[in-house]
Amino acid sequence: MSNATMENLTIQDEGDDFVDPWNVKSTSDKGVDYEKLIERFGSSRIDDELLKRFEKVTGKAPHHLLRRGVFFSHRDMHVILDAVEKEKPFYLYTGRGPSSGSMHLGHLIPFMFTKWLQETFDVPLVIQLTDDEKFLWKDLKLEETKKLAYENAKDIIALGFDPDKTFIFSDFEFLGQCPAFYQNIARIQKCVTYNQVKGIFGFDDSTCIGKISFPAIQAAPSFSGSFPFIFGGKTDVLCLIPCAIDQDPYFRMTRDVAPRIKFRKPALLHNTPKQIKNKINKYAFSGGGATIEEHKEKGGNCDVDICYQYLTFFLEDDDKLAQIKKDYTSGELLTGFLKKEVIDLLTPIITEHQEKRNSISDNDVKKFMTPRKFEMAVSGGAFRKTVWDPILILTQIGSLQCSYYASLGFWLFVFHYLGSQPRSLDLIFQYQSLALSLPTGKLILAAHFCNALTFSFCVWFLVERAKLCLDFTCTTHFFHFIVSWMYNSSLPYTLSWWVIHGVCLTVMCVSAEFLCMRSELKAIPVSLMGSGSSKADL
Incomplete structure (x- = not known):
């Protein structure tokens, strides 16, 4: 974290812009001086060299929000x-303070960027819903903040995050479910004094103790040890946090504490504080001229035009955006044509999101x-998918085939005493044995159905993945055929x-x-760190 420590995190010259998690104030009409903010916070600018390396490593062009400087530090x-x-693992962490029942486009844009990061790097993601923060800072009842968190989760899920690699949690709910999470909160709290947190966040003697202790709660997800059910108790997995730079005080504190509790410092990508929300809401008017003649003579002002701001955030084509800016x-280019461009761009985005949100059920949110195992495993320091493992798959197929015949043989043995049927392989393999017209046909049929139920437990034990049961x-x-x-x-x-075999197959599956x-979907035990075993089947 540069050369800064918690003792100098808040050193600020008179006349500097003021930025903290709750307030962004500029001393200039031109807005916040981000270059000066980068220097004061000790972060680094996202420059062309970093963007080129990003493209080289990922094989993809950097996201347009990176290219356009929306994420700038x-x-x-x-x-x-x-x-x-080096094929070493890392995970993403971001969050949302649920203060309203639905999220508008300005709220969703950072999550769209986070989704792009997840898809680009194919990594796990944890999303913290700080309903406790909103209860402490806003005039909201506790149950209301929990309900808002649930509704906001639907908006986030509707963006299409990978359910096998994404964990969304409410602070009010998760703190009681995961001892490891609270233990990390306590570790952080022990390393930060009241004077330090007061200096970093501007608290005073009238601040309630809930607010004073909250920074440790937002810091804890930065450490992989807070999620033992995902990382198997590993505490050295890197974390990348995309966030607004007004949230940086939390994570400067976190980065200062991390080495002292023997954890890795989280990495961060900063966007401009409340820029997206403000530009979409504040400049809710046209930057064009009062009349067509005036507009053609003087041109439009893209810096304040609401339609152009939407294009900046949603139009991915840099060349097209540059041409629109030039023409406007x-x-x-007249204002009416610019509005049409925005409508054509945003209508399918908004419609698709609303349709997906309306289709999300309580089970989807659940x-x-x-807290659950992800379909990712830590192996040799890197994440690998467990779905494609030839040795494992062949072993499972062989074990299931043996289990199938062993179970069927057992039930035929049981029903042998009921029907006095001679024991023979014919009962398993011969087609005529399943003829219901035969005296023993119904008993053999019963054995097959009992076997279908028994075999489903074998699949559950050996496969453990619902989406693989049919396979x-x-x-x-097929092998029995x-x-x-x-x-x-x-x-x-x-x-x-x-x-009979078709029905049995359906019952089994x-x-x-x-x-x-x-x-x-079961709330699995999450205190793996104290279990005495380092092995975790993820």
Whole structure:
């Protein structure tokens, strides 16, 4: 964190712009001097060299919000890119203070950028909903802030974050679920004195103790040890935080504390404080001339035109944006045409988001907000998908096939005593054995259905992933079909054989998916750090 410590975090010359998490005040009509702010905060400007390296490492062009300087400052972004090159893991952390029931476009833009980061780097993401902060700072009832957090979660989910790699949590809910999270909060609190937090955040003697202790709560998600169910108790996973620079005081404090509690410093990407919200809301008028003649003569003012501000944030094509600015500034492009450009751009974005939000169910929200295993595993210091592991898959297929025949053999053995049927492989493989017209046909049918239920528990135990149940149950039945074909020297020719196996396959798959989904959505124990075992199946 440059050379700054908590003792000099708030050193500010008279006449400087004032920026903290709750207030942004400029001493100049031109707005905040971000160059001076970067120097005072000790961060680094996102320059062309960093953007070129970003493109080289990711193989993608930097996001248009990076290219246009909306995200303009960083801390240790080069460390994140080093980690990517070395195939070392990191995760994303961002948040939202839920103060309204729905999020407008200005609120959503930073989350759209975060989604792009998640897709670009294919990494886990944690999103903190600070309902406790809004309860402390706003005139809101506690239950109201919890409800607002739930509604805001729907807006965030509607953007399309990966449910297998995204955990959204409310502070009020999560603090009681995860001992490791609270333990890290306590570690941070122990390292920061009242005088220090008062100096950093401007608290005074009338500030309630809830506000004084809150910075540690916002800092704790910066450390991977706060999420043992995701990282298996690893405390050295890097964190990248995209946020407004007005949130930087929290994370300058965090970066100062991190080495003292033997954690990694989080890296940050800063956007301009409240710039998106203010430019969209404040300049809610046209920058064009009062008349067509005046506009053609003097041109439009892109700096204050609401339509152009929307294009700045949502139009990805740099060349097209530059051409629009040139034509509008010269007066060649009229305000009406500019408005049409914005309508054509934003209408599908807004419509799609509203449709997705309306389709989000309580179960969808529950999945995102339940502490759970991600479909990622830490292996050799890097994240790897567990879905494609040939040895594991072949082992699972072999184990399930053996379980299928062992279970079916067991049930045939049980029903043998009920029907006095001689034991034979014919009962498993011969097509005629499933003929319901035979005296023993119904008993063998019962054995197959009992086997379907038993086998679903085997799938649940060996596979543990709901979305893989269909694959494995179909594979097991496919191999049974091949073996039966070889045993009978012909394809199955009885309708009863096809119907019974089709129904059993359906029962197996649905039952196994039900069991796996219950496990995936279960609030699993999260205090893994004290379990005495470093092994975690993620």
